[in-house]
Amino acid sequence: MIKAAVLVFPGSNCDRDLGESLVRFFSCQVQYIWHKESFFAEHDIYFLPGGFSYGDYLRSGALAAHTRSMSSLREAVAKGRMVVGICNGFQILTESKLLPGALLRNKSLKHICKDVPLKGENEFQDAPNGFSLPISHSEGNYIAPYEILQEIEENRQVLFRYRENPNGSLHDIAGLCDKSRRVIGLMPHPERALFPTKDKREDMPLFGRYFFEKIFSLL
């Protein structure tokens, strides 16, 4: 059984969605870690959930990056533990410098909530046909200096690219990993592609399942 931890900050709002999905669909053992707690790197994997940690004050993810739980997370990363940040979790990872680059306001300056077609790369190059996931964010416009982008591409760190760029991200980047390939951040919400819905493509639940199974296979 996979031991997963979900870090929870004031203002996180996808923490339960993520944790309950991990239990329901993948029989994980899930522990929620409050921002004031420190912890030992005793879990198999750490998730940073979506939401608006600290109300997005200052910048999205900026305050969460300086919490006690994040200090512990850095130690876990140093020990080679796997970390996945989704949406606000991705923003926290860039603000923590655990991932390169930054996420700016969407080019349209508007929140965008819809399903977007994606291209999986590297570890995710075997993504199923029609691979797409839901996004819901105001700040998903990925940016990094030219040299860093070069480096990211050379190291093959990009894991997901938008097929129809919704937010202005450079190189259509929707998700990437660090050099160690153990820290992953992405704007799309794979946990929202697990339950069947009626008004989406029928194969949507396969895509969420694919994402998590792939992640677990990398542990």
Place this chain on the structure above:
Amino acid sequence: MFPSDRAGTKEDALNLGLLEKEYEKICMLLGRTPTFTELAMFSGMWSEHCSYKNSKLLLRNLYCESPRLLARPGEENAGVLKISDNLAVVFKIESHNHPSAIEPYQGAATGVGGIMRDVFTMGARPLVSLNSLRFGYPTDKRNRYLLKNVVRGIADYGNSLGIACAGGEVFFHDSYSKNPLVNAMTVGIAPIDKLASARRGQAGQYVMYAGARTGRDGIHGASFASKEISEDSFEERSAVQVGDPFLEKLLMEATLECLHKGLVVAIQDMGAAGLVSSTSEMASSGGFGMILDLEKIPTREKDMEPYEYLLSESQERMLLLVEREKVQEIHNIFAKWELEAQVIGVTTAAKELVIRYQGKEYARLSPDFLVKEAPLYEREFSPTRRDLWQSKAPRPIFEGEDLETIMEIPLLSKALEFFSKLLSEPNFASKAPIYEQYDCEVGLGRIIGPGENAGVYRVGEGSLALAVTVDGNSLYVAQDPFEGTRHTVAEAYRNISAAGAYALGITNCLNFGNPYKPDNYYYFRQAVLGMSQAAKELNVPITGGNVSFYNESEEGPVLPTPTIGMVGLLEDEKEALTSHAFLDCEIALLGFFNPRLEGSLFHYLKTGILSDRLPPLSLKEEKKTAGLLLQLNKKKLLRSAIDLSSGGLILGLLRFLFAGRRLGQKHLGFAFKSLSLLREEFRNYDTLFLGETASTYLVCYEREHRDKIAELAQREQVPFRYLGETEASDSFSFGKLHISLRLLQEIYEESLRVYLR
């Protein structure tokens, strides 16, 4: 001890928005002159916004009967209906029109915040929210500014709070230019045994204040909302509150934790007229008194006067009544969520509300004076002229054009031009550019999201799901308020039925002009009567609602706008019906299709004339058709359904196809097979395609089920008319015309976007 504040004079009363005779009543009730603080308290509580003084007598008779009912209307913050042995649905809709007219972003945001608090104060976790919006025509710059910022305000607040939004409805008409309408609805789920109340308590308990600090924002907000919008309104910007969804999120989690641990005796959020209304309503209904020490209230501004503490409408605050031994635990829970919770007073056996500040008394009066003795008026009404809105009629865009001519001489270019105009008209175009800004999935309840018949969300117990919708038809109501409001209820009922759910309950938001004008009051009165009758005929209880008067500027009142929110239940989420057409299926009309061009939105856009001839409506037929639809769905004979409303058959059909194409069926076309038959029956193409009708759905089903469906329809005596079939193509074929759906779809989906840039 006599209150130590200065006396409140008649001039003060008038300045605070009270009437002279109301001031006299206050003096009589108290048996003395009120203090200034007391007078300010009366001005809040006796404002239209808090007292419903001009509507309560009418609203008392609203139909509300259901074995599922867990609270009578008006008893609690929101309507409560039982949906299973363990769970209840808690729902309500509320307006935030005036603040949104002045400061659209904050006005709309705090509107969302307020209605969310109403729901989680009851111990329910919000499941999904909706909204109903009205703006002036978006070709105008100011109207676009209001539209953009209201939508952004709703999105930012709801998304950050983490409550899914299933969209809603929008309508553009120039009567709303100065006075947009923002109605926000929230639907929540509570365990029945954890339902909280604002109406419990006794002497000897502690009054706790929790949440955000108090500032001067929103003072006189309730009385500000109780007059017309004018140039002066913009000077009153300070009467608009400022919202903080992050604080609300913390407050929601802390409140629900306290309620679910059973730590609270009674609870009420501080909405309109802030501390005065929450304390006086709690004390009045509980039959006890309260002593409050204002200096214990956490503030974020200096030197606030007692009346400012009392009337502040600072957001994200709660009032709790608790037993003494629970104080510490509550304090700890709020501290965990980084919020303050302070004891600010005690309840007493003497039925008096005593307000003290730094040891001095500023008010001492019976809470009943504020709540139960508020004046109630039955206003004058007189049947009115519909030319009230003549100057606001839209510029005719379809002048001289009609489908009849286009079909007679089938010219593709003419047809394309006509359909482009139709689908790019803001009132017909897809609202996706708006609802795409709302997070419709957080919470993972979504089964069917925005842009469909109704939102369908799972409630987290077995396969139970709720269908939710909000609907309004201001145009119908302006043409005939009684029939128009019956139509509105019927439309919402069709939304719910088309989603495969059966209707449970109604909440409503009644947006009208100044009630002191007999014209306006006539519309209001007829609408209330029509709504109640429709609810009774359909057997769906009205569990509560909200009244918003004074939606009026020097240019006149807005179109009368009763907004109907409805929730429905699905025992099995798999039975949820979408409004997507499917490939290799047939499409038919099910129901009492009886289109009438006069009174339709198309007719109005074409002529600018409000007629008084609405489509005929029989709620018996409405019920019968919905019953048959649900029966066919249970027998798994249907793939999908969509109800017909504004825009008639053509808009229903095109939306049906566009939705199917969005679902990954990029080649999905449709060919009419029974056009000449229909043309014969309904005399001309304009009536057939653009006329509006009640009690009708388009249904999509597999060919082999046609006979069975027809047979069941005949048995139930519901008309069934075969239209044609879907095909793997890009074209919409009717008669000799074949139009590219890809082209039409792009116009339909993108047209509104330019107004939101």
